Amino acid sequence: MTTGADSTCSGAEATARQHEIAILVPCFNEEFTIGQTVSAFREALPPATVYVYDNNSTDRTIEVARAAGAVVRSEARQGKGNVVRRMFADIDADVFVLVDGDATYEARAAPRMVRRAVDENLDFVNGARVSHSVEAYRPGHRFGNYVLTAIVRSLFGKQFTDMLSGYKVFSRRYVKSFPAMSRGFEIETELTVHALELRMPSAEEFTVYGERPSGSVSKLSTFRDGTRILRLIFDLVRNERPLEFFGLVGVALILVAVALAVPLVETYFETGLVPRLPTAVLSVGLIIVGFLSFLAGLILDVVATMRSEMKRLAYLSYPPVSVGRSSRVAERGRPAPF
Template sequence: MDKLAVLIPAYNEEQTIEKVVKDVLEVTQQIPETKIYVYDNNSKDKTVELAIKAGAVVRHEFAQGKGAVIRRMFREVEAEAYIMIDADDTYPVEAIPEMYAKIVDRGVDMVVGDRLSSTYFEENKRPFHNVGNSLVRWLINFLFKTDIRDILTGYRGFSFRFVKTFPVLSRGFEIETEMSIHATEKKMLVENQIVTYRDRPEGSESKLSTVGDGLKVLKTVINLYRGYHPFAFYAIFSVLSWLISFTLFITRVWVPYAETKLVDNMPSLIVSMILLVLGVIAFFSGSILNAIQTNDKRSFELSLISADERFRDTSK
């Protein structure tokens, strides 16, 4: 087991990968048993050759997508602590020792490299990315009652127990959102660490699609909220159905009936009853799923105990 594993997912990053690996090697000299892993995701340039030349251990993930790469990294690499950093040279490697210390000395499960509290909005030249980051941060902190200041950052530190109990479900860039929500919902210790951000060097292109990946992130947030808070999610539809049902019944059925003693709007009566039943179904669906989610939380706590035992056995 390594003391520290620095994980670098890479796809067509020949312009910056060598510099990133060398910078990481220099800043981690004081941390024994450190390895740098570059996981190539079907690069068509010289990313692999340059990473090997710089001193990294290069491995491959042939299923396209950052989520697929992270799934492979988390399965294969064994370490006491992990630092994940992008290969585009936008993050300061000088923050790695402090992030590592938080994990091994203070038992932090996830350290979030917070760009948004420093230079991100000045350095990033894509205004819609700025808006998207702020929107996703507000939405997740509001829905999940947390205080993660940079949801979409690719610069993070992880404990062994986080890496070995995190179920990677996403295939693309929405993986960072999934990590943030998972750590919050499983009551793991999360800390923010402010880091400076610099935009990509000229000639280096982002792999993110502002609209496409942004919609995937929002879809992921909704799906995870439904999964982690099913009662609250289905209660929204239940209450809406009941409100529309009662409004329709009173205005289109009850008020005319009080005047004429006749049910003149039979279709409205039928629709209001259908909505009432749908609201009841949504309410009890949320209740049942909430009970299942409670059992899942108990099972996860047991998996954490198993991960801790495995960590102690492996690190002996």
């Protein structure tokens, strides 16, 4: 008789025989946790290759990761976003598991997430954190995640509840068509919005989130990184929703102009004079700028649509995750288009 754990392992091994799996671990000064992280994921997904990308660590992160059995590489540009961009460019596989090296994420959930991605032909599986420990998930981080996730849900789609989780599974066509632009921890927001913008087949799996081991320190700053994420959301709305963004700016300017002009119009009809000429000039100027803003939104909306179409075509140029290893072998034998 096979247990549930045995069936999960056998299912993961069967999946790995047909699909090459890469576990990506960005790291910065995680000497106390990286060995445990690598060992846990190698045990959970034995056929997978664990890649640790060191980001200028000053401790023994590289030595510990290599001793635990990981393939260790380096990225000199500081910031998690820079590391993720480098990993996505360097590594080729059928399924990618992205996880932080702080030993807080549930390695046993990886086979379940990978198998769901393959069985349901998903391009993106988000590992939503479940934790009742205050030390593991501080109230400030929890509240910030709730607010930022709520903003993204209202603007781009309501599919995910934990946007800032560092535990995600991707298909090859997601990874190779993702135009990473972020430098730091805001990369999780960009990863989530990319899946929502292209309406990729996606899902969310709840995973246990634990405390950092003793001696390990979080690199996340609640206010600094929260501000960066807000700025990224602002930029994404401006770039991906230009008509709504610049249209709202235009409407706001026109409303201010009307509010300033109403007393002037009333005075004009009563006396036939315009005593506050600068206010009148300001009102006219605001109306002109408001209409120009709306016009800019219309033009940029066409550009944004073209960009979205190009990203969609790049995404569709790769086969779905369910096809697996055979598609990659065939693709290698295909002649270059240029």
